[in-house]
Amino acid sequence: xxxxxxxxxxxRKSFGATKAVDGVDLAVGRGSVYGVxxxxxxxxxTTIRMLATLLRPDEGSARVLGYDVVEQADxxxxxxxxxxxxxxxxxxxxxxxxxxxxxxxLGFGRADARRRAVELLEAFGLADAAGRQVKNYSGGMRRRxxxxxxxxxxxxxxxxxxPTTGLDPxxxxxxxEIVRALREAGTTILLCTQYLDEADQLADGIAVIDxxxxxxxxxxxxxxxxxxxxxxxxxxLDPAQRPRAHHVxxxxxxxxxxxxxxxxxxxxxxxxNAARGAEVVGELTQAGVGIAxxxxxxxxxxxxxxxxxxRPAEEVEEIEAEEQAA
Amino acid sequence: xxxxxxxxxxxxxxxxxxxxKALASGPRPRRASALQAALAFxxxxxxxVKHVPEQLLDVTITPVMFVLLFTYLFGGAIEGSTKEYxxxxxxxxxxxxxxxxxxxxxxxxxxxxxKGVVDRFRSLPLWQPASLVGALLGDTxxxxxxGTVLMAVGYVLGYRAEAGLGGVLAALALxxxxxxxxxxxxxxxxxxxxxxxxxxxxxxxxxxxxxxxSNVFVDxxxxxxxxxxxxxxxxxxxxxxASRGLMAGDLAGSDxxxxxxxxxxxxxxxxxxxxxxxxxx
Numbered sequence: 001x002x003x004x005x006x007x008x009x010x011x012r013k014s015f016g017a018t019k020a021v022d023g024v025d026l027a028v029g030r031g032s033v034y035g036v037x038x039x040x041x042x043x044x045x046t047t048i049r050m051l052a053t054l055l056r057p058d059e060g061s062a063r064v065l066g067y068d069v070v071e072q073a074d075x076x077x078x079x080x081x082x083x084x085x086x087x088x089x090x091x092x093x094x095x096x097x098x099x100x101x102x103x104x105x106l107g108f109g110r111a112d113a114r115r116r117a118v119e120l121l122e123a124f125g126l127a128d129a130a131g132r133q134v135k136n137y138s139g140g141m142r143r144r145x146x147x148x149x150x151x152x153x154x155x156x157x158x159x160x161x162x163p164t165t166g167l168d169p170x171x172x173x174x175x176x177e178i179v180r181a182l183r184e185a186g187t188t189i190l191l192c193t194q195y196l197d198e199a200d201q202l203a204d205g206i207a208v209i210d211x212x213x214x215x216x217x218x219x220x221x222x223x224x225x226x227x228x229x230x231x232x233x234x235x236x237l238d239p240a241q242r243p244r245a246h247h248v249x250x251x252x253x254x255x256x257x258x259x260x261x262x263x264x265x266x267x268x269x270x271x272x273n274a275a276r277g278a279e280v281v282g283e284l285t286q287a288g289v290g291i292a293x294x295x296x297x298x299x300x301x302x303x304x305x306x307x308x309x310x311r312p313a314e315e316v317e318e319i320e321a322e323e324q325a326a
Numbered sequence: 327x328x329x330x331x332x333x334x335x336x337x338x339x340x341x342x343x344x345x346x347k348a349l350a351s352g353p354r355p356r357r358a359s360a361l362q363a364a365l366a367f368x369x370x371x372x373x374x375v376k377h378v379p380e381q382l383l384d385v386t387i388t389p390v391m392f393v394l395l396f397t398y399l400f401g402g403a404i405e406g407s408t409k410e411y412x413x414x415x416x417x418x419x420x421x422x423x424x425x426x427x428x429x430x431x432x433x434x435x436x437x438x439x440x441k442g443v444v445d446r447f448r449s450l451p452l453w454q455p456a457s458l459v460g461a462l463l464g465d466t467x468x469x470x471x472x473g474t475v476l477m478a479v480g481y482v483l484g485y486r487a488e489a490g491l492g493g494v495l496a497a498l499a500l501x502x503x504x505x506x507x508x509x510x511x512x513x514x515x516x517x518x519x520x521x522x523x524x525x526x527x528x529x530x531x532x533x534x535x536x537x538x539x540s541n542v543f544v545d546x547x548x549x550x551x552x553x554x555x556x557x558x559x560x561x562x563x564x565x566x567x568a569s570r571g572l573m574a575g576d577l578a579g580s581d582x583x584x585x586x587x588x589x590x591x592x593x594x595x596x597x598x599x600x601x602x603x604x605x606x607x
Contacts, residue, residue, distance in 0.1 A: 052449050056606075078357075078451035086442030090370070092377045104366035105450055107355035123348035133377060149446065153354050178345060185349040 005030045005157050005188040006051060010060035012212075013046050020046040022212035023060070028205070030065075033179065033189045035203030035220075037196060037304070043212035044192040045085055048159045051190070052082045065156055081150035085161040085192075087142050088149070091135040095126050095145050098134060102152045120148040125174075140171025147178055157188045164198060176201060197298045200224070208308060216308050224299070226307060230271040231299040232280060237290035239264040245289045252280050259306060265292070270299065270307070363456035364463060371464015374434070375471075381430055382468055386475045389423030393479060396543060404544060409484060416480040417497060417569040418542030421562060423476045424469045424501045425508060425537065429529030431465045432512030435604075437522045448605075455601045462509050469502045489575035497569040500585060504565050507589030510596035517603040542566050561588045 006028035013021040021043040028034040036044050049055040051062055053073040061068065067075040082088065089098045096117050103113035121130045124144045134142060143163060150158055160179070164172040179202050182189060193199050199206045200220040208216040208223070216223060236245055242265065249258045249269045257270045271277040277296045284291060299307070358366070375382055393415065401411030435458070438444045447457045477485075477494055487493050512529055519525045539553070540562040546554045557563050561584070568581035 049445075052445075054445055054448055074451060077449055080449065082445060082449040084442050084445045086445075088442045088446035090443050091441065093370070093373050094377075097373055101366055101370055102446075102450075104369070105358055105363055105447075105452055105456075107358040107362070109355075112355065119348050123344035151349065154349050181345045181349065185346070187349075 003030060004028060004063075005032075006034070006062065006064055006190065008047075008051065008060065008062035011047065011050055011057050011062060012059040013043075013050060013055060013057055019212050021050070021057075024209070024212065024214055026062075026207060026214070028188065028190060030188050031183070031186055032204040033183050033191055033202050035199030035206040036190065036192045036209055037194070037199050037206055038192075038209035039194060039305070042209045044209060045161055046212075047209070048082070048084075048161050048190065048192060052080060052159050053077055054082075079156040080159065081153075081155035081157075082159045083146050083150045083161065083163060085165070087134075087146050089134055089142070089146055092133060094131050094133055095121060095137070095141075096130040098145065098149060099152060102149055106153050108152075116152060120151065124148045124178075138171075140167055140174065143167060143171065143175060144178070147175070151182075154185065155187060157190065158182060159190050159192075161192045162194065163191070165194065172198075196223075196304055200298065208304065210305070210309065223304070230274045230277050230296050231303055232269045232271050232277040232294065232296055234267050234269075234281070234284065234294045235263070235292040236265045236267075237292045241289050242267065244287065245284055248284055248287045248289065249280060252283055259303075268303065270303065271296070358452050360453035360456055363452045364460040367457050367460020368463035368467075369460075371461055372467060374464070375468060382427075382471060385427040385430065385468075386423065386472050388426060389419050389472075389476050390479050392422070393419050393476070393483070397483065412480065412483055412485050414545075414570075415543065416477075416485045417573050418540070418566040419480070420473055420476055420497065421501055421504075421566045421569055422537050422542055423472050424505045425533055425562070426530075427465070427469050427472045428505050428509040429512055429526060429533060430468075431462060431509040432514075432516030432525045432529055433522045434465075435461065435513050435516035436519060436525045439517070440521065454605060455597075458513060458597075458600055458604060462506060462513070465509060466502055466506055469505045470498065473498045473501060487573040487575075489573055493573045493575055497572040500568060500572065500582060501565065504585050504589045507592035510593055510600055513600045514596050514603065517600060536560065536562055540566060561585070564588075 004027055006026055008024060008026040011021055011024040012019070024043070024047055026034075026036075026047075036047065038044050046055065050057045051064055051069060053069050053076050056070060061070070063069070064076045065079050067079075069076055090101070093101070099117035099120055100113045103116045104110070108116060118127075118130075121127045124147070126141060126145060126148070129137060129141060134145060137145065147160070147163065163175050163179070167175065176198070179189060179191070183202075189202075191199070191203060203220060206218065206220055206223050207214045216226070218226075234245065234249075236242060242260070245267055246258055246260065249267060253269050253271060253276075259268045260266075261268055269277075269280070271280065274296050281291065281294055393412075396415055397408050397412045401408035401415075405411035405414060444457075448454065477498070489496075512525070515528060516525050519528060539557055540560045541557055542562065546557040546563070549557060564581050565585045565588075568578055568585050571578035571581060
């Protein structure tokens with residue numbers, strides 16, 4: 001048995017003239033959480049749909065838990081679950097009915113299906129909402145139900161497509177907690193996300209994907225090392241002082257680390273660590289630059305892209321529309 | 327004044343313990359059989375009727391309105407008396423009310439596709455056509471409800487079937503079987519079109535003229551020659567004749583056979599087509 005949960009090589013998929021996925025290779029170890037990081041339309045969802053047997057690749061091949069996604073699609077479906085980007089539950093039904101339906105479809109008897117649904121609703125903090133139609137759920141509740149629906153039978157591999165997009169911080173933390181618990185229970189997770197901090201928090205390995213291609217791959221540590229672990233954002237009191245601030249930051253951190261933002265009073269600089277960032281702010285004040293506010297944080301996806309490709313992440317909207325039409 | 331800082335951090339509701347238990351729970355059940363899966367999907371259809379009764383209302387109220395309108399507005403002019411016209415029109419209206427309901431089979435499959443729930447169904451290890459077959463089984467129950475409502479209204483208005491309840495039930499069964507065949511056409515349409523509304527429009531645009539250019543409302547012998555010929559080969563006319571025969575107690579064996587044959591043919595052509603398209607959707 002292969003030690004890899006996912007082995008994909010040269011996956012390609014086009015919709016009309018748009019190359020949604022243009023040669024993706026992936027190697028994901030069993031029991032790990034693997035992050036696929038990229039902007040909207042980079043090809044994340046298309047990749048997941050091919051691996052989950054919902055789309056047939058134009059070219060290339062993939063094995064999931066040892067089964068070929070085209071030749072042995074049914075075997076793959078027996079060991080994976082998918083939580084799609086769109087809520088993949090029936091909004092007209094209640095939370096309990098959704099889970100009972102899936103349990104029945106997976107072979108549970110009537111009583112067992114009911115018992116399993118109750119168990120999951122309680123585990124996901126949805127017991128009170130069990131009898132309400134899903135269309136009346138909040139975004140966070142819907143997401144939790146969606147993930148619960150993927151766990152009616154604990155899968156060996158779970159595809160999670162942007163599980164926290166559009167969620168408030170509290171709901172996001174709950175989803176993260178669920179992902180961690182799943183990992184502990186031994187489930188392999190392929191996590192698509194637009195947020196570097198999410199991948200950093202949860203993933204053991206990350207592939208950065210852009211225009212249907214993997215442009216960087218590594219552990220979160222390696223990835224951040226290539227873009228700087230901290231990102232310093234400074235807003236000046238007076239936009240006229242920006243050249244001076246630029247000069248100071250470039251002197252301290254190197255010219256390529258500094259990036260002028262669209263806001264004429266703002267700059268961003270990659271720092272090796274937070275302490276260095278704090279020092280640099282001190283240097284700016286020393287040099288007489290008036291600072292309105294500053295913040296130190298993890299690099300955003302944009303900054304990762306800037307570092308990796310020299311240009312900001314672009315959203316490619318039309319791919320999803322084409323995918324709908326296809 | 328001194329305040330004691332609250333050092334106790336705010337605790338999120340803990341998911342973890344229950345979650346661990348839920349994840350560790352039980353062995354995997356045996357894979358669902360094709361029948362079990364189809365029945366589960368049929369149950370889903372039933373739940374939809376319960377939660378979204380409007381859909382059923384739409385398709386039952388329209389034919390009831392038509393019965394009232396045609397019987398009392400045109401009945402006297404067409405047949406000489408509203409009572410006699412009701413005897414003529416009701417079996418045809420049964421056909422119409424049930425066939426209108428079939429359009430919704432296409433609408434609901436398209437709605438599923440636009441919502442993403444299909445992705446989940448398609449990623450399950452089960453006999454894939456089960457979701458289609460099950461949905462249509464669920465729809466069949468709706469056809470029976472639509473037909474029953476219409477017949478009840480007819481009875482209240484004074485319609486009496488010569489063949490009694492048995493004849494009515496036989497006609498209802500025939501119409502529902504035909505509707506099952508026809509609904510595959512609309513599921514194909516549902517997979518081809520971009521939005522539920524488009525399916526609804528296209529569906530009614532095709533079923534409406536077909537119903538009107540049939541013998542549901544008027545005796546075709548009063549029509550101009552060419553139109554009469556068209557009306558007489560319209561499968562809806564044949565089905566309406568078969569239903570009339572069953573309810574009146576004078577069986578038209580060939581009409582019944584042709585209707586069953588048409589249903590079988592539609593199923594044979596469009597069921598595999600729908601299944602194939604659904605797999606690639």
